[in-house]
Amino acid sequence: MSKKVRVRFAPSPTGGLHLGGVRTVLFNYLFAKHYDGDFIVRIEDTDQERLDPGSEKAIFEDLKWLNLNWDEGPDIGGPLGPYRCSERYDIYKTQLKRLQKVARVYRCFCTPDQLDQDRKLLSSQKKVIKYVGRCLHLSEDESEKRAKTENYVWRMHIPAGDPVVVNDVIRGRVEMSRDVIGDFVLCRANSIPVFLFANAIDDALQEMTHVIRGEDHLSNTFRQVLIYQALGHETPVFVHLPMIGSEDGGKLSKREGSLSIGDLKREGFIPAGITN
Numbered sequence: 001m002s003k004k005v006r007v008r009f010a011p012s013p014t015g016g017l018h019l020g021g022v023r024t025v026l027f028n029y030l031f032a033k034h035y036d037g038d039f040i041v042r043i044e045d046t047d048q049e050r051l052d053p054g055s056e057k058a059i060f061e062d063l064k065w066l067n068l069n070w071d072e073g074p075d076i077g078g079p080l081g082p083y084r085c086s087e088r089y090d091i092y093k094t095q096l097k098r099l100q101k102v103a104r105v106y107r108c109f110c111t112p113d114q115l116d117q118d119r120k121l122l123s124s125q126k127k128v129i130k131y132v133g134r135c136l137h138l139s140e141d142e143s144e145k146r147a148k149t150e151n152y153v154w155r156m157h158i159p160a161g162d163p164v165v166v167n168d169v170i171r172g173r174v175e176m177s178r179d180v181i182g183d184f185v186l187c188r189a190n191s192i193p194v195f196l197f198a199n200a201i202d203d204a205l206q207e208m209t210h211v212i213r214g215e216d217h218l219s220n221t222f223r224q225v226l227i228y229q230a231l232g233h234e235t236p237v238f239v240h241l242p243m244i245g246s247e248d249g250g251k252l253s254k255r256e257g258s259l260s261i262g263d264l265k266r267e268g269f270i271p272a273g274i275t276n
Contacts, residue, residue: 005036006210008206032071092193
């Protein structure tokens with residue numbers, strides 16, 4: 001490979017590390033080691049409402065117990081930090097301003113009730129459920145004036161055009177119509193970026209060459225490709241891994257009571273047994 005491989009594991013500190021997460025870590029860790037690259041840990045703490053104060057420390061402890069050590073991260077630093085999303089808000093604001101300059105984003109003042117009514121109407125008409133564009137054509141003067149007294153989010157405008165294409169290492173060529181994607185939210189009313197915006201910006205600026213993650217993130221990828229393109233960032237190689245299934249056929253998830261690494265440790269499993 002011409003560029004040094006850089007991959008990352010970016011857990012959300014909303015609960016303990018579980019078996020599905022470890023599987024994702026293993027693919028990233030082993031891929032980096034195979035190519036003499038860097039494995040980075042980044043904490044995705046944009047979901048402030050669901051943060052668990054002890055999760056971040058527990059995740060670090062579990063990874064170290066499994067002997068899956070990293071080259072850069074919140075605890076050890078690195079040349080392209082910070083490695084915690086909540087410490088990168090100024091970076092996201094700068095990137096958002098770049099999108100403003102090229103007229104790719106706009107303020108949306110629609111209330112949750114309005115958006116819910118729109119969804120119900122579109123559903124009853126059997127149409128694609130997406131933002132209807134109510135605030136797209138507001139003048140800059142009107143938008144600035146309303147922003148002084150009303151809550152708003154920033155949306156990215158997706159003009160009509162060819163489908164968005166992702167060339168995934170596992171799935172091959174996958175595409176999605178821009179009409180299905182619609183104008184999506186980048187930053188919430190409290191100015192905190194949504195996951196897909198912060199995630200794309202961090203992967204670009206921290207020079208990730210490959211993004212190896214679960215296939216449940218594939219739907220985010222089309223939007224993130226559009227963000228990369230709008231900002232002129234190079235798109236990484238995407239690898240979306242099949243999910244580990246639970247006994248009832250669903251995906252194994254920490255939200256669905258799957259065994260955490262802490263649980264396995266207490267039951268007497270050894271690190272090598274888990275990674276194996």
